[in-house]
Amino acid sequence: MQSIAIVDYGMGNVRSVQKALEHVAPNDKIFLTDDVGLITDADRIVFPGQGAMGACMRALNTHGLVEAMKQAAGEKPFLGICLGLQLLFDHSQENSGTDGLSIFSGNVVHFPETELKIPHMGWNTVKQTQTHPLWHNIKDNARFYSVHSYYVKQNDSSVVAGLSNYGIDFTCAAAKDNIFAVQFHPEKSQHDGLKLLENFVNWKP
Amino acid sequence: MSLAKRIIPCLDVRDGRVVKGVQFVNIKDAGDPVEVAKRYDDEGADEITFLDITASHEGRDTLIHMVEAIADQVFIPLTVGGGIRKSEDVRTMLNAGADKVAVNSAAIFNPNLINQLSEEFGSQCIVIAIDAKKVADNKWEIFTHGGRKSTGIDAVEWALKMTKGDHGAGEVLLTSMDCDGVKTGFDLALTKAVTGAVSVPVIASGGVGNLAHLSEGILQGGADAVLAASIFHFGEYTVQQAKQAMQENGIEVRL
Numbered sequence: 001m002q003s004i005a006i007v008d009y010g011m012g013n014v015r016s017v018q019k020a021l022e023h024v025a026p027n028d029k030i031f032l033t034d035d036v037g038l039i040t041d042a043d044r045i046v047f048p049g050q051g052a053m054g055a056c057m058r059a060l061n062t063h064g065l066v067e068a069m070k071q072a073a074g075e076k077p078f079l080g081i082c083l084g085l086q087l088l089f090d091h092s093q094e095n096s097g098t099d100g101l102s103i104f105s106g107n108v109v110h111f112p113e114t115e116l117k118i119p120h121m122g123w124n125t126v127k128q129t130q131t132h133p134l135w136h137n138i139k140d141n142a143r144f145y146s147v148h149s150y151y152v153k154q155n156d157s158s159v160v161a162g163l164s165n166y167g168i169d170f171t172c173a174a175a176k177d178n179i180f181a182v183q184f185h186p187e188k189s190q191h192d193g194l195k196l197l198e199n200f201v202n203w204k205p
Numbered sequence: 206m207s208l209a210k211r212i213i214p215c216l217d218v219r220d221g222r223v224v225k226g227v228q229f230v231n232i233k234d235a236g237d238p239v240e241v242a243k244r245y246d247d248e249g250a251d252e253i254t255f256l257d258i259t260a261s262h263e264g265r266d267t268l269i270h271m272v273e274a275i276a277d278q279v280f281i282p283l284t285v286g287g288g289i290r291k292s293e294d295v296r297t298m299l300n301a302g303a304d305k306v307a308v309n310s311a312a313i314f315n316p317n318l319i320n321q322l323s324e325e326f327g328s329q330c331i332v333i334a335i336d337a338k339k340v341a342d343n344k345w346e347i348f349t350h351g352g353r354k355s356t357g358i359d360a361v362e363w364a365l366k367m368t369k370g371d372h373g374a375g376e377v378l379l380t381s382m383d384c385d386g387v388k389t390g391f392d393l394a395l396t397k398a399v400t401g402a403v404s405v406p407v408i409a410s411g412g413v414g415n416l417a418h419l420s421e422g423i424l425q426g427g428a429d430a431v432l433a434a435s436i437f438h439f440g441e442y443t444v445q446q447a448k449q450a451m452q453e454n455g456i457e458v459r460l
Contacts, residue, residue: 013299013300013302013303013304013330015276015299015300015301015302016276016280016302016304019276019277019280019302020280023277023280051325051326051327052327117404117405117406117407117429118404118405119328119329119375119405119406120208121329121375121376121406121429122208122209122210122211122251122406122429122430123208123209123211123251123459124207124208124209125207143209143459145251145281145282147329147375148329165207166207166208185282187280188280188281188282188304189280189281190246190280190281193280194280
């Protein structure tokens, strides 16, 4: 039995992430926590995020989690979801500018103002731009559920693992070593989302 | 290939059962919410919306348990509306497994509420639900109390006000009180007026009686998602059939 820590710093609904993981890994120990020790000891880390980036970074700082997150991202299977992708980058335009964890190089920017509705909300196709164990048994261009107004612009194109299009092509999945992070919500993306979570649970990077 | 238009079956829930009425009266039983939600998930629903029409506290607890039971088994976005008045109500529903909450009359009585909730929980999970009724040509007002009481507030202006700025609602659930349950199609002029005014996604609701109505809401009304209840509850059509019909009309859907 392995342990999977879902980092819960009180910023939103992470119960659905837990429920989905429990569904795909009924024998594993899956828990919500903001405790540095538990995060350090867990076998795998899931880093969701909701709300605004500024508030999330403040909460991570308040809970003393910044170093623990950086350490976890450096050494064990790590899945970022939604804001959990954005927070891995250097800087976001959100909340008049917020610094992230700088695990990936690049910035988080607002979708350009066009006739398209913002937030980008709903089921969009995801083009898999690299072969990755987390895409195992998921068809290229499968649809995943997203809701966000900002997207990531990486400096190093080798981290791009998936692209979606909403007026522009944008990175909706990024991967490097033991880290995989997605803009969409696998926990809300029905069969393909559950498959991705199952792939994560079984992933041996 | 890009973002799909969404089909959202809606479950009106009272005392733990799915019900459906015509213009909020003549209520009929339409089944167990967990079973109904699972069926819609299997059929490929893009989201599910629950509107609680229970007034009592006991009914409220029933609703929370129901959301928990559904969220254990259904892994698509769930929206809960009805009786959401304060931050604590939102937190309770999110903790039960809801992804979004729809706020209706409470926003009318406290126009700052949407801002407060969006700031606390993120605008992505706050939906402003608007019940609008036609009062003149191209003019609609917000009604409360199941469509019986006018507030005198212009529906289009209200939609704009509630979605503006960084802490506006992230989505509009727009229901025509004139069309709800009548099955003659959406109020397309109303839908168009609101979708043209706001910059967030709009869910058209009220009036779907056949599959063609769904496509009209998207193509003529400009809606980003369409919500329907009775055409799915009583087995007239499946969600899958609805999506196929939309695709035949050139609308991008998740199949």
